[in-house]
Amino acid sequence: MTDTSPSDSHGPLIFAVPKGRILDEAVPLMERAGLVPEAAFHDKADRSLSFADQSGTMRIFRVRAFDVATFVAFGAAQAGIVGSDVIEEFDYSELYAPVDLGIGACRLSVAEPVEPVDYRYGNASHLRVATKYPRITSRHFERQGIQAECIKLNGAMELAPSSGLAGRIVDLVSTGQTLKSNGLVEKDVIMQVTSRLIVNRAALKTDPRVAALVERFRAATDRKAA
Ligand SMILES: Nc1ncnc2c1ncn2[C@@H]1O[C@H](COP(=O)(O)OP(=O)(O)OP(=O)(O)O)[C@@H](O)[C@H]1O
Numbered sequence: 772m773t774d775t776s777p778s779d780s781h782g783p784l785i786f787a788v789p790k791g792r793i794l795d796e797a798v799p800l801m802e803r804a805g806l807v808p809e810a811a812f813h814d815k816a817d818r819s820l821s822f823a824d825q826s827g828t829m830r831i832f833r834v835r836a837f838d839v840a841t842f843v844a845f846g847a848a849q850a851g852i853v854g855s856d857v858i859e860e861f862d863y864s865e866l867y868a869p870v871d872l873g874i875g876a877c878r879l880s881v882a883e884p885v886e887p888v889d890y891r892y893g894n895a896s897h898l899r900v901a902t903k904y905p906r907i908t909s910r911h912f913e914r915q916g917i918q919a920e921c922i923k924l925n926g927a928m929e930l931a932p933s934s935g936l937a938g939r940i941v942d943l944v945s946t947g948q949t950l951k952s953n954g955l956v957e958k959d960v961i962m963q964v965t966s967r968l969i970v971n972r973a974a975l976k977t978d979p980r981v982a983a984l985v986e987r988f989r990a991a992t993d994r995k996a997a
Pocket residue numbers: 789790791792793834835836837853854855856857875876877925926943944945946964965966
């Protein structure tokens with residue numbers, strides 16, 4: 772007899788998680804949702820990027836934060852955990868973010884030197900901004916009628932003003948310590964950020980295990996909040 776249960780017809784569900792700072796907060800939540808990674812997942816020396824879960828029905832991909840959104844949007848992973856900053860930057864139509872996990876809380880802000888240097892050039896409505904988030908940044912300044920030239924950096928944005936690369940930065944802020952240590956002040960909050968459970972829309976429609984996973988994360992998040 773042929774077994775046509777969803778898990779057999781679809782193969783293991785792939786769940787993508789960011790390898791950076793969200794992970795420590797995400798793992799207890801994943802475990803409450805029944806997604807318990809194999810021991811090797813916790814071994815920092817292990818060079819594997821794909822891990823089994825203890826039920827043997829899922830695979831966990833450990834990738835860079837921005838890449839979680841890309842894997843899920845293209846259906847290479849069916850679900851994952853990522854910051855709302857990343858969701859907003861990509862704006863992938865194939866991503867659905869049904870659960871706010873309440874972890875990874877921070878904000879995306881515009882910052883400038885304590886003693887601002889005028890790096891505008893040409894005309895007064897054109898400025899340079901260093902950021903890992905060029906799309907959110909352009910949209911933010913456009914709304915104010917300012918044309919921002921965004922210079923994409925992948926980290927250490929805080930060095931841009933003092934080195935003359937850009938007059939302002941758009942970066943994540945939590946305690947504000949990084950800005951302070953680098954002689955910068957927060958000028959404007961663009962968005963509040965928390966981490967979300969994301970799923971691929973097509974997978975949600977075609978694979979019942981994805982909807983079940985969403986419910987498990989919803990319950991795990993409610994239990995955490997209670
Ligand atoms: N200071 C912070 N406080 C709270 N959450 C943060 C903070 N910084 C980043 N985050 C959240 O964690 C996510 C991943 O940030 P992280 O710093 O791990 O990225 P990263 O390690 O720089 O990424 P990568 O190395 O992949 O470029 C961000 O997208 C954001 O949602």
